Amino acid sequence: MSDQELLRAARSGDAAAVHAALRDGADVDARDEHGRTALQLAAERDHVAVADVLVAAGADPDLQDRKSDSAFLVTGVTGSVAMLRALLRAGPDLTLTNRYGGVALIPACERGHVDYVREVLRTGIDVDHVNRLGWTALLEAVVLGDGTAPYQKIVTLLIDAGADVNLPDGDGVTPLRHALDRGSVEIAELLRAAGAHV
Template identity: 70%
Template sequence: MIDEELLAGAARGDVVAVRDALGAGAGVEARDAQRRTALLLAAAADHVEVAKVLIAAGADPDAQDVKNDTPWLVTGVTGSVAMLKALLPAGPDLTRRNRYGGVSLIPACERGHVEYVREVLKTGIDVDHVNDLGWTGLLEAVILGDGGERHQEIVRLLIAAGADVDLADRDGVTPLAHAVAKGQRQVAALLRAAGAH
């Protein structure tokens, strides 16, 4: 019962309830029916203060649920820089893959989370990681992005971080070819300026 209180408190962002549950003996790695830990629930809902309490109690930033999500990986989906910074001291595995075979950088690129991409690139995460779809963060920013200012800035950040601008998808289509096909003129110009073919 006390484990359920911990999980519920984490999900709703109740720092006091989380501290009380831990103090009463709740397991910091207790899991719900989807195998989500309290830290994963807190990370998914961006409850940063709860996450800090759990990390101080030794919570694992790499504990995977039934969908292969981890507290660290969901930060790429939410785009929370505050949560990224809260989790980094816990030493997350930057190579851990989500259910699509991607690292946290990739969904952030797709979703247009500019500040998250800026911060996560500082960690030394693999800028050219290829997921199970055959896509890198750069390819996702182009293929699934809208070509607008946020995705343009992400393309700039990836280029500055040394992304391989000619790394094609599994069909041999390059980021530049995708940008041209989608009518993303500004993105195409950025890629050409970086030497893309």
């Protein structure tokens, strides 16, 4: 029963109950019916105090559920810098990929999580990783973003981190071509200044 108590406590954000369940013998990497660990449940809901307890107890940030999500990969979706920092203490695999074949950086760029992108780039994560759709983090920011200030900042951060501004998508379309086609004038200017071509 302690495993279920652990999962419930992690889901609700009760760090004291998480600690108690672990003390009572719960498996720190116990999974729910969807294959999610307590650490992943905490990451999904941004329960940082719970994550701190679990990481200290040796929870694995890389265990993936039935949808190929993990605690660490989830942070790219939520954009929580605090959770990212908590999980980095567990030494996550930065090359781990989600069901789309993308590393944590990619969904963060798609969703406009500027602070997260800035923080995760400091880890040395592969800025030019290509997912199964044929897109890099830069392409996701250009194609799925709306060209506004947050996405302009993300493009700048990626360029500063050494992103290949001419790496095309699976159809051979470059980031600059995408930006121009979408009327993202400011992003197109940033790309051109970094040496991008159509």
